[in-house]
Amino acid sequence: MTAEKCVLVGQSGGPTAAINASLAGAIAAARSQGVRVTGMRYGIQGFLAGRTVDLDEKVPDARSLSLLKQTPASWLGSCRFKLPKATENEALYQDLFRRFEEVGASCVLYIGGNDSMDTIAKLGDYGQSVGSEIRFMGIPKTIDNDLVGTDHTPGYGSAARLVATSMAELALDADVYDLKSVTFVEIMGRDAGWLAASSALARPDLVLLPEVPLVEDVLMERLTQLLEQKNTVMVGVSEGVRTPDGTLYCELAAPGAGVDEFGHLATLSGTGRYLASVTKERLGCKTRAVELSTLQRCASQVVSRTDLDEAYMIGGTSARAALDGESVKMCALQRIADDPYEVRTKLIDVLSVANQVRHVPAEWISEDGMGVTEDFLRYVRPLVGDMPEQLPPLP
Amino acid sequence: MTAEKCVLVGQSGGPTAAINASLAGAIAAARSQGVRVTGMRYGIQGFLAGRTVDLDEKVPDARSLSLLKQTPASWLGSCRFKLPKATENEALYQDLFRRFEEVGASCVLYIGGNDSMDTIAKLGDYGQSVGSEIRFMGIPKTIDNDLVGTDHTPGYGSAARLVATSMAELALDADVYDLKSVTFVEIMGRDAGWLAASSALARPDLVLLPEVPLVEDVLMERLTQLLEQKNTVMVGVSEGVRTPDGTLYCELAAPGAGVDEFGHLATLSGTGRYLASVTKERLGCKTRAVELSTLQRCASQVVSRTDLDEAYMIGGTSARAALDGESVKMCALQRIADDPYEVRTKLIDVLSVANQVRHVPAEWISEDGMGVTEDFLRYVRPLVGDMPEQLPPLP
Incomplete structure (x- = not known):
């Protein structure tokens, strides 16, 4: 039969x-x-x-x-x-x-x-x-x-489009008041920073990837410099960013989160919230944390x-x-x-292919470890498509 | 001169x-x-x-x-x-x-x-x-x-479109695994629930508005009933939802948040997170909280x-x-x-118009206070435009 x-x-x-x-x-x-x-x-x-x-x-x-x-x-x-x-x-x-x-x-x-x-x-x-x-x-x-x-x-280009266009929109939103602010946009990506890196199409000030351990003091120093030059600082941050000793920042935000059956942390969110709260406390400026959430993987219009x-x-x-x-x-x-x-x-x-992870290569990460190179942008641009056209911001 | x-x-x-x-x-x-x-x-x-x-x-x-x-x-x-x-x-x-x-x-x-x-x-x-x-x-x-x-x-229709289409997308995303889950989608709206109500275009199970005080026990009972009938429960919840004694749920999530110069709470986020955590604890199912965040007011593609x-x-x-x-x-x-x-x-x-607030009228809120009527949907539909067309979900 x-x-x-x-x-x-x-x-x-x-x-x-x-x-x-x-x-x-x-x-x-x-x-x-x-x-x-x-x-x-x-x-x-x-x-x-x-x-x-x-x-x-x-x-x-x-x-x-x-x-x-x-x-x-x-x-x-x-x-x-x-x-x-x-x-x-x-x-x-x-x-x-x-x-x-x-x-x-x-x-x-x-x-x-x-x-x-x-x-x-x-x-x-x-x-x-x-x-x-x-x-x-x-x-x-x-x-x-x-x-x-x-x-x-497949799937990356659409998620990257959601990330890059949201970053551009959030940057416009963050810039409407005449005050100093730092916005952390938290982007999916457990181990590899490809999706966080795609936010660079919207030209944020910093992009923080899981490939590069993040030293809190170094970040604060960089943010201080940026805030001296401009009102609105935008940071794209991967949910998988770690401290130099390998601790996920989101674990600092929510200690004791569980792991799933693959040994992956069940939820990685909180990195942006944690960094926003540290920044507010240490630099005293307005901060905001935005999680792009699961919309990154299920958008249908963007x-x-x-x-x-x-x-x-x-x-x-x-x-x-x-x-x-x-x-x-x-x-x-x-x-x-x-x-x-x-x-x-x-x-x-x-x-x-099985069980391997491809990371963002070191040569596509900027020297200070907080951004990506033009080569990466050339790589990602055709996958995402044209960014929405807008009137350039006023000086 | x-x-x-x-x-x-x-x-x-x-x-x-x-x-x-x-x-x-x-x-x-x-x-x-x-x-x-x-x-x-x-x-x-x-x-x-x-x-x-x-x-x-x-x-x-x-x-x-x-x-x-x-x-x-x-x-x-x-x-x-x-x-x-x-x-x-x-x-x-x-x-x-x-x-x-x-x-x-x-x-x-x-x-x-x-x-x-x-x-x-x-x-x-x-x-x-x-x-x-x-x-x-x-x-x-x-x-x-x-x-x-x-x-x-002006501004409402676009925000409502972002809310309604995101709710539809998040519902598809929440339904991919064969398990019981409740997703809370947190929507802007300090005092009036118009924006949260617009999520009803995507037919979530519940819509919680600031116009109706929310009793935690009643919500848990309703969620329990829903979880008996289906896998995936979707809840659109306004950031301004309050307990019967007038406390904002987001204050329960983040006690001690400041107020701005208008006397408004500086940040209202956390309602979805709070309700998701209570639901997980009391009903034992998987929960998720999604904040639609400031993208609601600055989207350019949706x-x-x-x-x-x-x-x-x-x-x-x-x-x-x-x-x-x-x-x-x-x-x-x-x-x-x-x-x-x-x-x-x-x-x-x-x-x-000055200093007045128009609330969602009682006759557009469903009898149980956890949804809106067809009259409201007829009101909001032309403001939002056609929802994206998708293949109906499998039974």
Whole structure:
């Protein structure tokens, strides 16, 4: 009683503005080859509980595909499920592969970050060991832009657009009164500062990244200098910024926060609030902390068109590659040129991506460690698109 | 040495996405009558310090007017300056009127909320008492939508659009995992719940307004019921929500916050964080607090086109009315129809607006006090514009 063959697709990890665009691209590509598409509800975890979605029924036409492409967050539902090694729990793998057979999966596509690439690598490995013909393909997605082997990740450009344009708007807002103030804009990014760095498109005064340990005294000195020169100081700060001894500033803000099952701190917010409160106390000026919050990963109006289009393309390329027999690969982006911007897709070994973190390279961080270089701006600009045009501020 | 006659225009109070559209409208209207336009830098306070801007030089053409219209926050700079009564400080009024004469102001336009209407009323009153021919006109602006005598205020529609679309996006984001969660989205609005109410366009489960005292136990009971029926509970909560004894919830979150010179609490944030922490403790589910922050009043990409157009129109109408001899008036909006939406402007006495607060009327609040009625949605919908279209969530 084998089911008709299908492409099985799941979404994992945190949502993005573009993850559904990749899903839409995969559905369209499979459909164009006459192959059914089934979705995992809530990722591998929901799939293990028998929860699937018939995507030919739920996303039946061009109109619904087009709406799916522009719908933010993980439409299929997601999970944070760390697949154990097959040697640790073979029964789980047997269960999974039995379910793959039941739904008729010839290809399994998993849209996610480096944890998801680890899942794909493990499934591919186990499949090979038991002689399964199912192909496994990773589709990259993360606002953090921290996957190795790809120029950037789908989801990053839209999140970066939200960050950069919000920074520009908040700078205008902060500057309306004739007084000294420092505004800290807290930006997502646990370990890698790509998203915080994107705020530099709005030319804030400082950008603080997790890649560079932050000495409180040095920051205060720099802010003092800046406040001597101008009224309004803007700081983009990553939620993952640490002290030189490795303590997260947000832990200073909220001591004793829990860790999740990946060993990640469950919540990282509070860095901006902490720094604003220290600045107010030590420098005596007005301060404000703004958390851009989860809107960074689910905005639907402030998105990068380039990001959505690339996410859709990568979804399609991945589905076609899997149907053509490729397995244990991830579809990466290779940049051909900055301006006019041009990229192409390439398949890379998913093992080279799994469990790795790509940091903002040192050569793209300014010498004082509190900003980024013009090279970084050239890198990020085409991913974000044109900034909104405004009348220049009065002197 | 009287200067050539001009229209003098200032901005006051908190910024909005549309306040510069009103400025642009006023400039265009004055210019079309061949009258010079001068700006106050940082409102009345900056003007008293001699700070003016030649707007014919700084905003010289159609292109810069068009950019000004779409630039958020107060381009001229703003202030929070409570004009004392003339009987308390006549020297200040003499100084102001001397400066009005110096710049050649035949009309003074002041774009702001109810404090600014108070300023216009006092200036008009004093002007009359000394036989001045200067006309004073208030141009409404506030994201709070709490001015009496007008259907709504410029700035509200754009802020409401940011709130409603963010609520929709955050609901999608909150729903991606298969677990019980309550998300509190904290929305600006010190005394009036208009902005929090606008979140209802995204159909959250509860909307908590400052107009209705909130009993913690009643909220917990309601949340418990909701969590029995569904995974993801969304709550839009005004920063101004109070306990039945009149304590602001944000004061429970951050006891001892200061008050500003208007007697307003300097910062109201923390209501969402407080309620999320109580909910987590009492109901044991995952909770999240999101502050929409000052982005509500300075967004530039998520704006209501209707709002910007109306703000521009009101700026122009106000300038023309002042040039025609009207004084001590505010240009209000009168709604003709909801659908198709139609409004017209009318001049009302600025004294009827000054220092008053318009609350969300009881008949637009649902019986349980935790939501709004369909009548309110019909009211707010045309001000916000169409919500972004998305693929409906999976069951």
